[in-house]
Structure formats: structure tokens, C-alpha cells
Amino acid sequence: MHKEIYDINLGNTDHSIRRNADSDFISFWDKQAKLLSWFKNWENTLDWNPPFAKWFVGGKINASFNALDVHQNSKSRKTAIFWEGEDGSSREISYSELFTDVKKFANVLKSLGVKKGDRVTIYLPMVPELPISMLACARIGATHTVVFSGFSAISLKDRVEDSQSKVIITADGGYRKGKIINLKEIVDEKAAAVNSVEHIIILERTKMKITLNQKDKFWSNLMSDASDDCDAEELDSMHPLYILYTSGTTGKPKGVLHGTGGYLTHINSTYKWAFDIKDNDIYFCTADIGWVTGHSYVVYGPLLHGATQVMYEGAPDYPNASRMWEIIQKYNVTIFYTTPTALRMFMKFGDDLPNSFNLTTLRLLGTVGEPINPEVWKWYFNTIGKKKCPIIDTWWQTETGGMMISSLPGLESIPLKPGSATKPIPGVEITVVDENGNDVDENTKGSLIIRKPWPGMLLGLWNDNEKYNDVYWSKFSGMYYPGDYAIKDSDGYLWLLGRSDDVLKVAGHRIGTAELESSLVSYHNVAESAVCGIPDEIKGESIIAFVVLKENVTESRDELLIKLKEIIRNDVGAIATPQQFYFVTKLPKTRSGKIMRRLLKSIASGENIGDVSTLEDGTAVSEVQSAFEELKKSIGENKSN
Ligand code: WTA
Secondary structure, three states: OOOOOEOOOOOOOOOHHHHHHHHOHHHHHHHHHOOOOOOEOOOEEEEEEOOEEEEEEOOEEOHHHHHOHHHOOOOOOOEEEEEEOOOOOEEEEEHHHHHHHHHHHHHHHHHOOOOOOOEEEEEOOOOOHHHHHHHHHHHHOOEEEEOOOOEOHHHHHHHHHHHOOOEEEEEOOEEEOOEEEOHHHHHHHOHHHOOOOOEEEEEOOOOOOOOOOOOEEEHHHHHHOOOOOOOOOOEEOOOOOEEEEEOOOOOOOEEEEEOOHHHHHHHHHHHHHHHOOOOOOEEEEOOOOOOHHHHHHHHHHHHHOOOEEEEEOOOOOOOOOOHHHHHHHHHOOOEEEEOHHHHHHHHHOOOHHHHOOOOOOOOEEEEEOOOOOHHHHHHHHHHHOOOOOOEEEEEOOOOOOOOOEOOOOOOOOOOEOOOOOEOEOOOOOEEEEOOOOOEOOOOOOEEEEEOOOOOOOOOEEOOOHHHHHHHHHOOOOOOEOOOEEEEEOOOOOEEEEEEOOOEEEEOOEEEEHHHHHHHHHOOOOEEEEEEEEEEEOOOEEEEEEEEEEOOOOOOOHHHHHHHHHHHHHHHOEHHHOOOEEEEEOOOOEOOOOOEOHHHHHHHHOOOOOOOOOOOHHHOOHHHHHHHHHHHHHHHOOOEEO
């Protein structure tokens, strides 16, 4: 663990808020909820019927009202979004323009028969119409389910089908690294035929030629006829705001379901505490809205606060590695929130690039999505922040809705330690436990757990209460299990050590090994497969696939590689393509048939097996060692890129 301490005292050293919150978390969150605009107050702050939490029961609220209507007097002319296209085009959208477009699009959805409680799938690139679509859904009480525009036709169809969406909103195409992704064509491949889908709305982003089908309608035509008069629906606090699918340890992605009142309370408060947002700030978060960071801290967080933000359409290194620095300089960005993967990539290009831009407007920096290595943290602090910007390392998940562990410059000043996300947010109790659920000693690795419900907590998994209970609440009785390893040091700081389950974090994207394995075995020549992650200098982790072929396969290795990569790209998306394949004769398994993943990981990273005494299922050490030797031998010449 890194011992250095960076103490940037921002003046606010009063820790009483934290103490009060910890002594009565219910009253604490009750006060936070009152910072939002409610149509009707709640009768009960928390109804906790484990593992289901209902926040602000009886309250009526609307997310779009809190993001837009509340700003129309004081901030209608303020810029909500400076949009920067990958191709150099740009747009500036004020709070009143955003308001008008959202109301118009809400009427479009209504005219197509979308009602409160219906689901709408949004498959768009990073364009302003993406938040506009989400807010329009929220306005009328439809549940949005955004699918990252890098996902494949099959992934999209699975999500549309699972959520039973009535409408799909997409674009003719989207720009990525100078190329066009044919989004509408991908929709047509599979998702368009799902029975529940009645209409497909197409935004003309690239103006490329597309084939129109019966369900298709153009965004611009629909908008030109729409009225801009649309009141926000008064929705129950528990009303489902969105479903966001995320990978877990099973082959099928889980539909994480978030409500309205609790979620907004969590996002509103954490956005203020973490970023210390002020009226004249220019905020820039590089996350794609297809992931939870984009939902919470590109769409809802900044808009709830009437903040001005920069939204960028494309890849962070397009057309070159100074694109982010150029954007910061162009818009005088004051707050920058990005991922360790992006920072590791930028750092590789040296200091001259960022040093050739004026980054002095920056006052606060943040990271999210993966553990940040102390060297990268220090580079971020010294080279980008010029030693004057605090860094917030924010730990959270799709399921938690918002930040759970982070330093909070907007609330209190605490010394920072490079590589530690520091402490839980107020009103949240997080600790580290051993296999039996008992607190571990200081500086000892264990599983991270959350003890009490929090307002941004998922309502459950879409249509699957049993899985919700199994995945998150059954490993340790009465505690939420996020699936991360951690250490708590003697100052109470938390150090996140990566996933303890079979979920990979590749360039910050969450990818389940089981999804990839079931995709690989769907190929007729594959008998079995196991996927694991190994450390990667830039992406945090890279994917390695072990494949056992069926007998008498005649296909060459090269042919197989092309096929297997294509299958992953088609089933999941290009982000999940393994970096390396090993063709082996058998997979090392415990006596009860579980794949010994740690062993695969060690082999793929060229390490020794290390301490095997605690290996899965109490399998004999000698057995593990011989499996290790056998596998190494079998790999021999069979390693292929
Ligand atoms: C990991 C992303 C270390 C963690 C917001 C978590 C982190 C998973 C951090 C959730 C961090 C997120 N330090 N690890 N600051 N933030 N993680 O659902 O493993 O895409 O469980 O949400 O990312 O990923 P998800």
C-alpha cells in the first residue's frame, strides 16, 4: 500500500455532518431529499424490508422536472451542454432549449402510444438527443433503458426483449474514431423484430443512406409537428426511472432497476459533495451515457444542479491523444472526471502534450470505474492538476446508483492518499469482512460490504427478485455484497483491490466471464472454454480465453481464431474481444467441477501459482500443482494471438 499523503486543505474541516449522518442515517437522508422539488411530501422516509428498500414512500416527484423546470426562472439562458462532435462540429444548448426539446420529444413519445410504466430502449451515440430522450421518458413516466452504442445486434436484442420495450430510439449512424457505426442497421439485424417493439425512431446524425421499414420514423419529422407543452407527470418516489443492463457472474446480463426519489436524492447530494459544484463551473465527464457513470454524472447530477457541462461525442484519443486537453482548453473546463484507463493512456504520451495546452482553469479532478495506480494518480495530480487540484477517486457501481466511497471536497477536506478512494460517503456504512462475514483487522484483505440501505440503491433486478437476493444479499447475511476486494488501513481509508467474482473490468467496462464463455462454446468446434483477465498496463485488465476443442477438429488455428473473435464481437461487442487465446486439452477443475480461475490467471500472466492453500473447494495442493504443470505443457506451442 502506498504511504504518501497529499493534504490539500480546502478550508472546510468540519466533520460534524459525517458524524450526524452516521448516528441517524434516516434523518440525514430525509434532509437531503428535501433539497429536491417534490409535488407531494413522503409519509415514510425508509421502509426497509430486507433486501428491498423503499425510500420516501408516498412522495411524488419527477426527474425531468428537477433537471429542467426548476431552472427555468433563474437559468433559462445558461448553457446546459457544450456539445463537441468527434468531427469537430459543436453545439451549445441552453437550459431553455433543452427544456423545449424534452417537452416536444415527450409529446412525440405520447403520440406514439408510450405510457407511464412502458419501457423505451435508447441506442444512441453521445449526442444531445440521448439525454433529451432520457429526460422525455422520465417526464411521462416511461422507464428508459439505454444500451451502449458499442454493443452488438444480439446484445441489443436481448435487452430489448428482456425489457419488452415499446419503442427503440437510435440514429442512422454514430461516429467512432473517424468511422461510422451503422446503428440503424444493427437495430434492424435483430432487435427491430422483437414483438413488443412498435416504433423505431431514427435520429439523422450522419445523414447516411439507410433503408426504411414499416416501424421506422425520423426524429426530425416527429419533432417538427410536436407541441412544446407537456407537464411533468407526478410519479411515486419508487417509480422505475431506468433499467441499465450490466454483466455479472451468469451468462445473462442483469437488468439493474433504479427508482426515482431515492436515486435523485443520492445523485443530487453526491454530485454537490464530490464536485463542489458552483454556478460558474464548466464540468466535463468523459463517460459514455451508455454506462452508469453517464446516467448519474453526465445526465442527472449536472442537470439537477443547473450546471454547465461539456459533452464529447467520440473516442478520447481521436484524432490524437491531446483531444481531451484541447477540449479542456477550448471550454475552460474547471472539473474533469475520467477513468484510470484513459489516464494511463494519456500518461504514456508523456508530459509535453498536456503541457502544451492551457489547463489552468482546472480546479478539481476525478476518476471512476477501476482502481487507480498511485503512479497514475500522482501524474494526474502533478501534470494535469499542477499540484493544486484535489483528486476524487470515486468507488461505486451500476447497482449503487451513485458514489459510495470518495473524498468529498464540497463537504469536508480530508488528506488524500494516492490509490485509496478514501472513506464512505456520509450516511453509508461500508466495511471489510472475512469469509464468515466478520470484520477483518486493519490492513487485511477481505470482501467489501455495505451494511445499511442507501437512497441510490437499486430497487431490484428487472423481473428477477430471486436473483437479486442471491447475487447481492445471500453471501453475507443482511449485508450487501458488491463483489469487490478491499483493505481498510489504520486511518479508516479504503483501498479497492478489484473484483472478487468473475467479472472483468476492461478499460473500465464491466464484462462477465460467463457471457464470453457461453458465447465461445456456442461455436460447434468448441467443447469447453474459460475466460479470465490478466493485468494490462493501459486497460487495467485484458481478456484471455482458454479453449478446449472437440475431437477431430480440422479447422486451422488461424481459421478458428477469426471465427471465435467474430462470435464474441457479434454476441457481445468488440470491447469484449479476447487479446489472446490458448487452445488446451483440458481445463483445470476442482473435484466439484469448478474451474480453477486463479490458476488460469497465473498461467496466462506467466506467474507461479503462489499460495494454493486457499484455492477453490479445498482441492489438494498436489492436485492443483499437477493441473498447473499439465496445463503449462498443453499450452506449449498452442498460444495464439
Ligand atoms: C469497479 C462503475 C476501484 C469496482 C461506476 C466496482 C472501482 C465496479 C472504482 C462497478 C474505483 C468502480 N476504484 N474500483 N474508484 N469504481 N470500480 O457497475 O470493481 O460499471 O464493483 O460502475 O467497478 O462497475 P460499474
